[in-house]
Amino acid sequence: MGKKFTEISNDLANFISKQHLFFVGTAAQEGRVNISPKGMDSFRVINANKIVWLNLTGSGNETAAHLLKEDRMTIMFCSFEDKPIILRLYGKAKVYHERDTKFPLLISLFPKIAGSRQCIEMEVDLVQSSCGYAVPFMDFKEDRTVLKSWAEKQGDIGIKDYWKNKNTQSIDGFETLI
Secondary structure: OOEOOOOOHHHHHHHOOOOOOOEEEEEEEOOOOOEEEEEEOOOOEEEEEEEEEEOEEEEOOOOHHHHHHOOOEEEEEEOOOOOOOEEEEEEEEEEEEOOOOOHHHHHOOOOOOOOOEEEEEEEEEEEEOOOOOOOOOOOOOOOOOHHHHHHHHHHHHHHHHHHHHHEOOOOOOOOOOO
């Protein structure tokens, strides 16, 4: 059943590297709790207590807004294939935009993906695994290409216009600093 760890072991890092989907949870002190599904090749384990993920353009920008107000974040992976496991990473996170000096280093960890918006770096202070016995089996078919195609069609200027119109505030009116 459930186990707690102070770091991401090599076995857990290997499990993470095989997952096609993860979920990010954030919340400010007030307002709504946000849970976002993430996919594509957008997650890296840097070391036993640090991860980075690439935040792609979306209809909202809740994670960035929440992290500016409250830096706690939870990431969850579920095994839909193989042995049942739910894995949660808890910690403190920071958002990096392309104007930040650390951004080029972080984004270099990922393939070039049109619409890459921010890099989120998290210091992991707790790792928790649980059984996942009720998680259904599902087969991975392929990554969707809709976001990539849409972002490529927009071009850099179109993407930045979209961010300006759709990604500057959360649904609760919090600034995202995009």
